[in-house]
Amino acid sequence: MRSIAVIGRKGGSGKTTVAVHLAIGLHLRGRRTILADADPQRSSIEVLRGREGGGPEPVASSGPKLFALKTASMRAGLDALVIDTPAVLEDEVAHAVVLSDVALLVVRPTFLDLAAAVRTSDIIRRLRKPGLVVLNQAPIARGQVEPPLVKRSVEALKLLRLPLAPVIIRSRAAYQSVLETGRSAEELDGESMAAQEMRELCAFVDRFVFGGRAPSRSEV
Ligand SMILES: Nc1ncnc2c1ncn2[C@@H]1O[C@H](COP(=O)(O)OP(=O)(O)O)[C@@H](O)[C@H]1O
Ligand SMILES: [Mg+2]
Incomplete structure (x- = not known):
């Protein structure tokens, strides 16, 4: 089993949006997935509770309970724990990073988010975990031209010395409504721009985390 901690020391950067999309994305790729919500606001739980049919199992879990959840999930033969x-409880973030195989840092392309990302990347380095940065809520590129804000942010993110996911998630209205349904953009309208970029991101993270290994279900 592989565990992914979705982190970012800034409220509203899109941790829940990315965590839920990723958990559903891994589920859609055949990974038996559980989503642990370590945020007392329990937004991920709220989203997945509204979901019908199969999907990643949502569980409220934080602090030392996360460790018990991880070992139980491993014993149950699950593939992925997201x-x-x-944003603010540093101990919770550290707990999640300690238990993870990869810490996925969600950052908006703003000065304040980038400054916070430097501090968050320190936690990842201190705990000696592989990290991956996802740029979220970026302004939409016009044609092939990236907005200057995005270009500057990509340059600044190089200073974190963590790999940057090659897929940038844009600011799109679709992300603000899709989670009401408990579904991901990928599921709701597969042709939309949101679906395309999330599909690419989930496929990339799946490869990054599982190193190209097929889901255990298809191995049976
Ligand atoms: N790529 C995006 N485009 C548009 N809105 C987004 C995007 N990502 C997140 N949001 C919105 O921003 C707000 C905060 O996102 P959320 O995932 O709850 O952040 P966090 O969990 O980091 O606090 C929510 O209203 C969400 O719908
Ligand atoms: Mg959240």
Whole structure:
């Protein structure tokens, strides 16, 4: 089993949006997935509770309970544990990172988010975990031209010395409504721009985390 902590020391950067999309994305790729919501606001739980049919199992879990959840999930033969974390509770974030195989840092392309990302990347380095940065809520590129804000942010993110996911998630209205349904953009309208970029991101993270290994279900 592989565990992914979705982190970011800034409220509203999109941790829950990315964590839920990723958990559903892994589920759609055949990974038996559980989503641990370590944020007392329990937004991920709220989203997935509204979901019908199969999907990643949502569980409220934080602090030392996360460790018990991880070992139980491993014993149950699950493939993936995605952990959604709060912005402000440093201990919770550290717990999640310690238990993870990869810490996925969600950052908006703003000065304040980038400054916070430097501090968050320190936690990842201190705990010696592989990290991956996802740029979220970026302004939409016009044609092939990236907005200057995005270009500057990509340059600044190089200073974190963590790999940057090659897929940038844009600011799109679709992300603000899709989670009401408990579904991901990928599921709701597969042709939309949101679906395309999330599909690419989930496929990339799946490869990054599982190193190209097929889901255990298809191995049976
Ligand atoms: N790529 C995006 N485009 C548009 N809105 C987004 C995007 N990502 C997140 N949001 C919105 O921003 C707000 C905060 O997102 P959320 O995932 O709850 O952040 P966090 O969990 O980091 O606090 C929500 O209203 C969400 O719908
Ligand atoms: Mg959240």
